[in-house]
Amino acid sequence: MSTTDAVPFDPQAIRADFPILATVVHGDKPLVYFDNAATTQRPRQVISSLVEAYEQHYANVHRGIHWLSEQSTDLYEEAREAVRRFIHARTQQEVVFTTGATAAINLVARSWGDQQVGAGDEIVLTEMEHHSNIVPWQQLAERTGCTLRFVPITDDGFLILEALDDLLNERTRLVAVTAVSNVLGTVNPVAQIVSRAHAAGARVLVDAAQSVPHAATDVQAWGADFVAFSGHKMLGPSGVGVLYGREELLEAMPPFLGGGSMIRRVTLEGFEPADLPAKFEAGTPPIVPALGLAAAIKYLEQIGMDAIRRHEMQLTARAHEVLEALDGVRLLGPAPEHKAGITSFVVQGIHAHDIAQIMDQHGVAIRAGHHCTMPLHKRLGVAASSRASYYFYNTLEEIDQLGIALRDAQRIFRRGQRRNDG
Ligand code: 7TS
Numbered sequence: 001m002s003t004t005d006a007v008p009f010d011p012q013a014i015r016a017d018f019p020i021l022a023t024v025v026h027g028d029k030p031l032v033y034f035d036n037a038a039t040t041q042r043p044r045q046v047i048s049s050l051v052e053a054y055e056q057h058y059a060n061v062h063r064g065i066h067w068l069s070e071q072s073t074d075l076y077e078e079a080r081e082a083v084r085r086f087i088h089a090r091t092q093q094e095v096v097f098t099t100g101a102t103a104a105i106n107l108v109a110r111s112w113g114d115q116q117v118g119a120g121d122e123i124v125l126t127e128m129e130h131h132s133n134i135v136p137w138q139q140l141a142e143r144t145g146c147t148l149r150f151v152p153i154t155d156d157g158f159l160i161l162e163a164l165d166d167l168l169n170e171r172t173r174l175v176a177v178t179a180v181s182n183v184l185g186t187v188n189p190v191a192q193i194v195s196r197a198h199a200a201g202a203r204v205l206v207d208a209a210q211s212v213p214h215a216a217t218d219v220q221a222w223g224a225d226f227v228a229f230s231g232h233k234m235l236g237p238s239g240v241g242v243l244y245g246r247e248e249l250l251e252a253m254p255p256f257l258g259g260g261s262m263i264r265r266v267t268l269e270g271f272e273p274a275d276l277p278a279k280f281e282a283g284t285p286p287i288v289p290a291l292g293l294a295a296a297i298k299y300l301e302q303i304g305m306d307a308i309r310r311h312e313m314q315l316t317a318r319a320h321e322v323l324e325a326l327d328g329v330r331l332l333g334p335a336p337e338h339k340a341g342i343t344s345f346v347v348q349g350i351h352a353h354d355i356a357q358i359m360d361q362h363g364v365a366i367r368a369g370h371h372c373t374m375p376l377h378k379r380l381g382v383a384a385s386s387r388a389s390y391y392f393y394n395t396l397e398e399i400d401q402l403g404i405a406l407r408d409a410q411r412i413f414r415r416g417q418r419r420n421d422g
Contacts, residue, residue, distance in 0.1 A: 009307045011395050017043035018393055029363030032398045037182050037210060037342055037389035038367055039232045046235055049295035053288045061287055062261055076287055079294035083242055086297045088218040093247050093276035097285050100241035101209040102132040104228035107243055107280060108205055109136035111256040119145030122171045126151040126159055127379050128181040131372040133207040137176060157184035157333035168200035175204045179211035183371050183387060184333030185342030194223040209233055214312055214340050216305040219244050231289060235296035240289035250276050257282040308392040312341035315390045315399055319343040322403035332385055341390035350413045352384040358412060362405035
């Protein structure tokens with residue numbers, strides 16, 4: 001059982017740890033921060049870990065033999081261990097620090113992709129991927145002549161798994177799929193996708209940018225070959241992310257970026273790469289952001305990932321109730337029990353940007369646009385959507401504010417409409 005079953009989950013107490021959540025905007029509107037899928041906020045514990053690192057422990061890592069460098073190196077490697085434990089990787093060698101999920105996916109596309117994928121090979125993606133899990137594969141296709149195929153989705157935002165089975169064949173080298181859609185909120189059946197892909201002889205990369213922050217993660221239970229995620233979407237600083245890779249795969253892959261730290265030996269004729277994970281961490285890594293990520297993980301572990309997931313499911317269920325009670329609002333994606341804390345919607349007769357602007361006047365911060373998923377929006381037949389995305393520090397009362405702000409947007413636009421009609 002998670003620790004939270006012993007400690008009651010109290011969003012108000014939690015909010016006191018997040019200074020920015022006390023912000024008042026436009027003079028008198030308490031900030032309602034619903035843009036967590038873009039990036040989350042940080043508790044004092046994470047912010048002070050950064051200050052402490054710079055004030056007490058900072059030096060470059062894996063270089064000096066001086067006291068401070070050894071201390072900095074130890075803390076950096078402890079941060080790696082915190083990540084390993086958090087995602088249940090087998091070894092620290094399987095945890096590579098990158099600058100984010102995007103960098104992690106590009107690392108796989110460049111290193112594994114260039115080595116393993118050739119003309120005529122196939123890579124299977126889905127229609128609900130973020131551009132970060134589409135464009136690196138399109139670039140790989142340009143380099144190698146491989147073909148990209150896409151698992152279609154149902155109108156209510158589920159992957160059509162039978163279609164995955166049809167797409168898999170002996171030419172499929174990789175299935176790259178998001179664990180949670182950053183627009184639909186759909187929680188995909190990752191373990192099932194992995195076992196089907198493996199049965200066909202394909203590798204699997206999981207884009208876990210929207211799932212690792214919100215639910216307990218076990219990369220071994222998923223059976224995934226690669227998993228990518230970002231620190232800034234889970235209370236950590238920007239500038240650090242993680243690539244998990246199964247050790248034997250990372251062992252066999254060539255380094256992507258070249259430079260300091262990733263080598264064992266360099267001569268004028270050539271180089272010998274370092275062991276894992278240094279092989280994939282060329283140059284000075286995101287030292288302090290990694291320490292901040294470790295502090296974020298500690299904070300999340302204290303709250304408990306199961307409690308976080310439960311609370312976010314309540315928020316999403318309430319958001320569905322509130323939004324479905326309004327006329328002319330189309331919710332994207334499945335029913336709330338199949339979703340993470342993300343509700344995207346389209347309002348008849350009002351552009352998503354106008355919605356976001358009126359919401360902002362109420363202090364409610366949401367995102368509007370295509371959310372880096374242009375192909376998904378095309379599939380849904382909409383140019384843009386509005387998206388409210390939650391984290392465990394959000395409250396049911398804030399969801400009610402979302403409803404009030406949206407009703408106000410509709411009132412303003414209907415009034416404008418009547419004036420135009422008149
Ligand atoms: N994959 C998914 C599913 C994402 O949602 C994002 C970021 C990324 C990858 C890329 O992460 P990064 O940290 O490397 O940028 N998604 C969003 C979003 O939905 N709104 O802003 C960023």
